[in-house]
Amino acid sequence: MSTLAEENYLKCIYHLSLNSENVSTNQISASINTRAASVTDMLKKLADKELINYTRYQGVSLTPAGEKIAVHIIRKHRLWEYFLVEKLDFKWDEVHEMAEEMEHISSMELVDRLDKFMGYPKYDPHGDPIPDSNGQFKKHDLQPVSTIGVNDTGVISGVRDHSPGFLQYLEKQQLTIGKKITVTEINTYDHSMVLEIEDSEIHISREVANNLLITL
Amino acid sequence: MSTLAEENYLKCIYHLSLNSENVSTNQISASINTRAASVTDMLKKLADKELINYTRYQGVSLTPAGEKIAVHIIRKHRLWEYFLVEKLDFKWDEVHEMAEEMEHISSMELVDRLDKFMGYPKYDPHGDPIPDSNGQFKKHDLQPVSTIGVNDTGVISGVRDHSPGFLQYLEKQQLTIGKKITVTEINTYDHSMVLEIEDSEIHISREVANNLLITL
C-alpha cells in the first residue's frame, strides 16, 4: 500500500484542496515542513501511482484513489483523537500529535472495531466530522463568529486553528464545542467582540472570532 | 530516540536473551527475517548508541539502557494486545500483527493512560506478563504440560508458540488461559497425552504438550 510519508502528503493535499482547486508545491512544503525540492520528488512518486494529478509547475489535485486514501487516514486520525479524549481523558489540545502517529496503523478491521467500540461518533473533539467506513461524512455548515452581528446567536461547533495554544485559550474562556453564544457588542475600531455564554460575558479579539466556528 | 527498526531489533534481542546469555547474528537474522549482513550493520549502530554489548563474531547482549527500551516496547505490545482482545473483541490469534505496529506509538503518557483505562492488567491475552511503567513484572513460573506426569494437575497460563495456527487449535480444543487440566494418560510410544478439562477428555500430541505452558 502506501508508506507513512505518502499518507501524510495525501492527507495534506486533501486539507489544502478544501481552500483551492489546485494545490501548489510551496503550500505543501509549508504545511508539512519539508523543502519544496523534496515535495517535488514526492509529487512525482504519487503521480506515478496515480494518486494525484500532477503537471509540472501547475500544482496538484487528488485522484479519486488518492482522495479515498486521504479520507481513510483522516477517519483514523479523528477516531483516535476521539478515543484519546473520551476514553483516556486527554484534553482536546493534547491529542493531535499522538493521532498523527496512530492514523498510520494499517488494519482496516481495527478502525471499524474502534469506531463501533465508541458508538460511531460523528465528530472529533475539535468538531471535525468523522468519515464512516465508506468515506462518507457531512461537511456541516460552519462560519466564523466574526461573520455574525450583534444579537445574533450560534453554537460553537469547530475551530479553524488547531494549535494547542488556541485550544487552551478557548478552554480557559469556556469557549468549548456545543456552547451557545450570543454576540452582545462589536467594537468597530478593532473588530473585537463581546459574547454572552451561559450568563457570563467574554471578550474576544478579531483573530479569535475568525478562528472560532459556529453553526446557526 | 530510537527508530522503528531499532526498536524491533532490541525487542528481538531481549526475547532471544531469555534462552541464551549471548545472542548470535544468525539467531536475530532468523527471528526478524532479515539477512545476517543487515543484522551486522544494525548491531554496529546499536553498539554505537550503547544499547547493546557487541564484540565482532561473539554475539550481543543488551545494556541496561537497551533492556529498558526493549521492556518498554514489550509493555506497549502487550497492553495493546490486551486492549484489542478485551475492548475491541478480537480473538487472541488475531492481535499480534496489529500490536507489532502499535507498540511503536511513542507517547509515554498514552501508554500509562491506556494501562489505567484497562485497570492495570497483569497479563496479556497469551498469558505473558505486562511490565508496569517502571519496567517491573514478575516472570511467573511456567512449565510445558509435557513435563508433568499422570494424575498431575495444572492451570493453563501461557504458550510457547504464538502463531495463529497454534492459538486457533488451542481455542478449538478449549485449551485456553485459566483452564484447569489433569493428565489422565501418557502414551509412552509417541508421548501424546490425554487431559481432563472440565469433565471432558482431550488428546494432545507431544508437540502441543511442549508448547502449552501451565502453573502448578
Add this chain to the structure above:
DNA sequence: TTATAAATTTAGACAAGTCTAAATTTTATG
C-alpha cells in the same frame, strides 16, 4: 513587453535500512 522576482524543478548528495556476493573468522571434524 521586457526585466525582475517568485515558484518550481533538476542535479547531486546523504542517512537509514536493506540486499547479494565475496572475504574473513570461528567452530567442528577427521
Add this chain to the structure above:
DNA sequence: CATAAAATTTAGACTTGTCTAAATTTATAA
C-alpha cells in the same frame, strides 16, 4: 592439528525520503 563447514563481517549496491545549490519556468510590474 589441519582443513572443511558454518557463522559472521565487509564491500558495494539499491530504495526511500530528505537536503542544498543551481537551473528553469511562471508571474509581476515598471
